[in-house]
Amino acid sequence: MHHIHITHSGSLCFPLIQILESQLKIKQQQVDELETQAVQLEAIQPEKSEVVQAKKVVVQERFAKMLEPLQQRRSQLERAKCIQQFLRDIEDEKMWIEEKMPQAESTDYGNSLMGVQVK
Numbered sequence: 827m828h829h830i831h832i833t834h835s836g837s838l839c840f841p842l843i844q845i846l847e848s849q850l851k852i853k854q855q856q857v858d859e860l861e862t863q864a865v866q867l868e869a870i871q872p873e874k875s876e877v878v879q880a881k882k883v884v885v886q887e888r889f890a891k892m893l894e895p896l897q898q899r900r901s902q903l904e905r906a907k908c909i910q911q912f913l914r915d916i917e918d919e920k921m922w923i924e925e926k927m928p929q930a931e932s933t934d935y936g937n938s939l940m941g942v943q944v945k
Contacts, residue, residue, distance in 0.1 A: 843903065846896055857889050 864882045868875045 843900055
């Protein structure tokens with residue numbers, strides 16, 4: 827049986843995905859409850875075991891079909907988030923380099939350590 831693994835990252839803001847995951851988590855609980863009821867029904871009416879098993883498989887397959895696209899979308903969004911973070915980090919580094927480059931290129935060595943550090 828597929829179970830939803832939801833990771834909550836503070837900086838991850840995908841409200842629609844989070845809502846869908848919450849709804850699917852509830853559905854997961856309902857599917858789990860149906861499985862428990864199926865076991866109980868099989869114990870009470872063993873002659874209906876095949877029918878119960880078949881219906882249980884159908885429910886599990888339907889749930890898996892709902893879950894798969896959501897997991898794929900979350901994966902895509904996570905990759906996009908990593909790329910965006912990387913690009914932001916590059917911009918931060920470029921700004922730092924631009925800020926420090928005049929000091930690094932300076933030929934004014936000063937007369938003392940204190941004089942150089944002040945500039």
